[in-house]
Amino acid sequence: MGLKVVGVGLGRTGTYSLKVALNQLGLGPTYHMEEIILDMQRKLPQWQAVVAGNSDWVAIFEGYTAAVDWPTASYYRELHAAYPDAQFILTHRNPESWVDSFSATIYQLLSNIDEAPEPMRPWLELVIAVIAKAGIPLGLGRQRLMDAFAAHNAAVEAAIPPDRLLAFQVKEGWQPLCGFLDVPVPDGLFPRTNDRGEFWDKVAGAA
Template sequence: MGPEQGPTDIDRRGCQRVVPLQVLGLGLSRSGTSSLRQALLDLGYDDCYHFASCMNENPRDCELWCAALEAKFQGQGSPWTRTEWDQLLGHCRAVTDTPCVIFYAELLDAYPDAKVILTVRDSPEQWYASVCKTLMETWFDMFHGPPRSLRERTYRLFIPHTPLQRMSELLHRHYMYGFMYRWGRQFYQGYNAEIERIVPPDRLLVFNVKEGWAPLCRFLGKEVPPWEFPRTNEAEDLIQRLQGYHAWMDVQVKSRMRRVVGIGLTGLAIGAGIWYWAHQGGPR
């Protein structure tokens, strides 16, 4: 299902695996994961999980991702096994992007027969610049970094506490977004080296989406489609989508602020009326 179909409201706690998970896309966000997702969909790997799956397509998934993150990083609940992954990802033949890649070890263990694709950029600097320009500046800095003004601090007090916001907070607290400016480039290099170290060469494709269809289709044993390799989620497109989310958030925040102010003014008016009655208009 794509975002153009509108969001669903599926509680996957009662789900189970209905198709085999055949491909683990374990490249970090902003390494071409959205383009890879579309390419895999074009090749018949339907569905392919991506951050858009829980942000836009089935927001209730954020509840389960929060549980998985809390179990992994905070010791709340049991670590996830294949049973839980089959519930959350049982409709998928492939996965890509955050938050799936945070659980690369767990997914590799749960699905030992899945092929692995590690998407990479031309250089750590190129990847780092892309993450900072998009995910950091337009999301994590705004919602979770040190407040840059009293207005921003006040704004955050009224942000709705949705599962998506909770998941975002956990990603900033426990994952690379919380230390991106200090160690982002080193994290990218270390993570990619770890994937190459632990995945057998015959199971792994290190892939730059600039290479197009040929290496991907050769690795997966698929025919090359007659259309161009997809290029989706370019930096400017992502920034526009995140700004759209901010616009929605602004409406929610201002609505909550108006309600709080209205309740406060009503309380003041009632209090003033009681005080006046007690001191001026009460029985003599």
């Protein structure tokens, strides 16, 4: 099957909304960090192997035709090499609003790893490693987070050929996404989901 669409925007840039949108367009099933949370026993070791330098993309994405969010976004170079014919989508947003959202959700969660339930810690350690690969180690201040966000987006745009890459904000709605993917624009509003409250609900599923 193989991946046809790869989201390479960092978490908290509308990646879950993009997942829902791709599925609605018939381009899924779409892989997201949530997939690991829902099948920790099988999928966590696959990504631990990736972090250790032993990636098996075929096994990881078996049954999926699209992937978004972390861990995927940190491996855009490797996934472009593995799936050169895929279409890549760089979700982004205002850097200051991204830092606000990221700091109040993912970064807060990772910074409190010592307080997390023991069964949850291997997953959190994976997330820390994956996010560090994207240039975001623990302990960065606000300006350095904004700089890291901008650096990731610039690196993606330098690595992926322009004809295979769409820079996209979910607030733009269906039109640019459907035009890039060459699919009809569906009826109804573009999905907007995974606000901060929903994020913490999903995290609770990993405990």
